[in-house]
Amino acid sequence: MKxxxxxxxxxxxxxxxxxxxxxxxxxxxxxxxxxxxxxRDRMVEAGLRCIHDMSSRSVMWLHTLKKIxxxxxxxxxxxxxxxxxxxxxxxxxxxxGFNFYLAKAAxxxxxxxxxxxxxxxxxxxxxxxxxxxxxxxxxxVIYPFEETIFTRGDVPVTYxxxxxxxxLCTRVVDKEFVEKLSHDESDQVVSLLPxxxxxxxxxxxxxxxxxASVIHKNIPTTRFLLSCSNKRNLPLIETLRDDYISANxxxxxxxxxxxxxxxxxxxxxxxxxxxxxxxxxxxxxxRVPMIICYRIAPTAYFIAKPFLSTSYVCLVNKIAERMIVxxxxxxxxxxxxxxxxxxxxxxxxxxxxxxxxxxxxxxATIGHxxxxxKAAREALGLIQ
Amino acid sequence: MILxxxxxxxxxLTAVCYFFSRSILCIIFASIFIVSNTVLAHTLLYExxxxxxxxxxxxxxxFPVSCLxxxxxxxxxxxxxxxxxxxxxxxxxxxPLLLPINLILVCLEN
Numbered sequence: 001m002k003x004x005x006x007x008x009x010x011x012x013x014x015x016x017x018x019x020x021x022x023x024x025x026x027x028x029x030x031x032x033x034x035x036x037x038x039x040r041d042r043m044v045e046a047g048l049r050c051i052h053d054m055s056s057r058s059v060m061w062l063h064t065l066k067k068i069x070x071x072x073x074x075x076x077x078x079x080x081x082x083x084x085x086x087x088x089x090x091x092x093x094x095x096x097g098f099n100f101y102l103a104k105a106a107x108x109x110x111x112x113x114x115x116x117x118x119x120x121x122x123x124x125x126x127x128x129x130x131x132x133x134x135x136x137x138x139x140x141v142i143y144p145f146e147e148t149i150f151t152r153g154d155v156p157v158t159y160x161x162x163x164x165x166x167x168l169c170t171r172v173v174d175k176e177f178v179e180k181l182s183h184d185e186s187d188q189v190v191s192l193l194p195x196x197x198x199x200x201x202x203x204x205x206x207x208x209x210x211x212a213s214v215i216h217k218n219i220p221t222t223r224f225l226l227s228c229s230n231k232r233n234l235p236l237i238e239t240l241r242d243d244y245i246s247a248n249x250x251x252x253x254x255x256x257x258x259x260x261x262x263x264x265x266x267x268x269x270x271x272x273x274x275x276x277x278x279x280x281x282x283x284x285x286x287r288v289p290m291i292i293c294y295r296i297a298p299t300a301y302f303i304a305k306p307f308l309s310t311s312y313v314c315l316v317n318k319i320a321e322r323m324i325v326x327x328x329x330x331x332x333x334x335x336x337x338x339x340x341x342x343x344x345x346x347x348x349x350x351x352x353x354x355x356x357x358x359x360x361x362x363x364a365t366i367g368h369x370x371x372x373x374k375a376a377r378e379a380l381g382l383i384q
Numbered sequence: 385m386i387l388x389x390x391x392x393x394x395x396x397l398t399a400v401c402y403f404f405s406r407s408i409l410c411i412i413f414a415s416i417f418i419v420s421n422t423v424l425a426h427t428l429l430y431e432x433x434x435x436x437x438x439x440x441x442x443x444x445x446x447f448p449v450s451c452l453x454x455x456x457x458x459x460x461x462x463x464x465x466x467x468x469x470x471x472x473x474x475x476x477x478x479x480p481l482l483l484p485i486n487l488i489l490v491c492l493e494n
Contacts (some may be wrong), residue, residue, distance in 0.1 A: 100465035125469055130462030303472050306405040 004030070004383060007087040007111075008037035009078070009102055011054045011095035013196060013230070014278060016040035018117060018163040018372070019093050023047050025376035036081065037091075038074065051077055071098055079105050086111070088383040092136075093117050096128070103135035112382050116140045116375050117163075121149055122318065123310045129153035138382060140375050144366070145318065160374035162366055164278055168285050169369040173263050181225060181258065181268035188270045188346055190215060191225040192255075193262070193283075194237070195275035201236055203295040204275050207333050209244040211273060213251055214339035219346060224255040227265045229279075234259055271345050273338060276313045276327070284316045284362050289345045289355040291338060292316075292327040301331045316362050324358035387424040388490065391417055391483050414479070418445055421482040428489040444482040448475040 006026065010019040020042035023035050027047055036049045044050050052074045075098070081087075082105060090106040092099040096119035103113045115136045121128055122145060132139065132155055139150050139157040150157035182189050192212060194205040212224045228237045237257060245253065258265050262279065266272060266286045274283060276294040283290045292314035296304070312318045314327040326341040328334055345352055394417035401410035422445060429437040451471035458468040 097465070097467055104465055125467065127459040127462065128467075131458075131465070132462075134462060135465075299476075302399075302403060303476055304469075305403060307469060307472075 004033045005085055005087040006033055006035050006037075006089045006091060006379065006383070007078070007081065007106075008035055008039065008043070008048065008091045008093065009095065009099055010037075010039050010043060010093035011098060013040065015093040015095055015117065016042045016054070017167065019043045019048070020046035021163050021166055021372035022091070022093075022116065022375055022379075025372045026379060029376055029380055036085070036087065038078070051081060075101055075105075078102055082106060082109050082111060088112075089114060089379060091116055091379055094119065100131060100135060107135055112137045114138045114140060114379055114382055116379075117142055118146055118150070121309075122146060123313070124304065124307055126309050129155060138378060140378050142371060143315070143319065158374075158378050160378070161368055161371035162278075162281060163371040163375070164281055165285070165367050166369045166372050168263075168282065168367075171263060173267055174261070177261065177264045178268045181256075181264060184223075186221060188219060188222045189225060189268055190222055190271045190273065190342065190346070191227055191265045191269040193227045193229075193265070193272060193274035193279055195277065195279075196229045196233070198233060198236055200275055200295075201233060201240070204293070205237065205240045206244065207293070207295060207330070207335050207338070208273055209241065209253070209255075210333065210335040211338040211342065212255065213248065213253055214335060215342050215346070216253055217251070218339065218343045222254075222346070224253065225265050225269065226255055226257045227262055228257055228259040229262055231259055271342055273342060276315075278315065280314050280316045280325075281366070284359045285367055287356050287359045287363065289352055289359070290316075290325050291341050291345070292325060293330060293334075293338060294328075295330050298331040301329070316359065319362050319366055320358060324362070325355060387420050387427075388487065390420045391424065391486070394420060395480055395483060417483075418449070418479070421445075421486060424486045425482060425489075428486060428493065440482065440485065444478050444485070448478040451475060 008019055010016050016039050019039050023043060023046040026033055026035065035047060036051060038052050038054050039048050039050060040053060040055045090102065090111050090113045092103055092115045094117040106113050113136050115132065118139055118141050119128060129149060133153055139155050141147055141157055141159050142162045144159055147157055147159040192208040194201045194208055216222050226237065226241060228234050241255065241257065266283050266288050269288050272283045272288055272290040274280060274290055274292055276292050280290065280292055294313050310318060312327060313329050314325060316325055317323050317327055328337060345355065394413045398410055398413040398417055401413055422441060425437055425440055451474045455468045455471035458464050
């Protein structure tokens, strides 16, 4: 009997995590399946036979241009793999652009394509539904509102829930470490989560530090935790923090960098100030009030503004379809706005309670495990 | 002088209409901007430096307009794998470039 082969492609770190969970579920459901593709450490650990390691290939905007030769080489190898090995199914995880090319190459060869974790069409570029309709046999989406977009675009779609909750529901939070982080009950702990991409950190962290300084001035008992989600970003985060501290010696800031302990940081916090992204769902899972911000260059805002197709940048607000946590898309350094909202959420008990209740409702809507298993079932359905 | 004034105002109006998503007005003002600037560049350059004129038109008009047309086709029919919204960056970087070049040429002429 011929061995079934599945090709999976994920470029981003988050895609690697979800890809790894999907591989585990696929192998559990059908141990004879061989899984090849593009991924990172976690997917390899889960059993991926890696054609190319995609670490350090996640880039945005103009930085993509520098990576074109490398990406072209990877693409050529994938096409060769499609021709020689003829996988039964191609599964693409997010990473729009590059994955669209892979979808086209697979379609051309008559290989079915499943797209797991759609590009954020709800936020910008909804016209890309037409492209996906041509390139993809099945969309497997992770947000309830995405189902509507694809159904309207006449694309076969299944909503499976967010795979982040598979991980969160089984993750064991280090309570001892949480205790250590929030050591004094009388203090209020505010965590700063500047994102995982270097460009994003460079843009956002100086504003977050400035915000922290104003919050500390308003509520002197506040302490700050600065999250570094990846060890690779630690030197950058330390440099930015040290630069800020040495430039503001007259206003000392009680701030501690914590590396690769996002859940513990969130759990230990009274408030999170975070960059926009999936982390908002993680904060909502732990029912911690948050403020979401995204820094964009004025020229980029001018160019992108007419094409923004969502009223909310924060996923939590988008799911709730109302503003339950403060969010801001900044062109300028709006640290005063951030600090005012933060002070309000820290000192106004009623507002805090209201926010926590709304987060509980969001959690009840989306915070269930089982997304990876459902996605694996959809994938196997396509090859049987 | 009229052409310079028309160019400046049509560029400003294009930007305002673009920002507030008034697409038809934006296309009308952008067309006025392109035509007035091309005519101005023709008046200032064509007779003595025809090659430079064509080169400028290729870079500042034909290239960005072609990108915008590709973007429009992509929105309508979803034909490219690449995210063509990058065409907007190209258009805003190259189209207005002809105006300062024309202004410099006018200053040099005077």
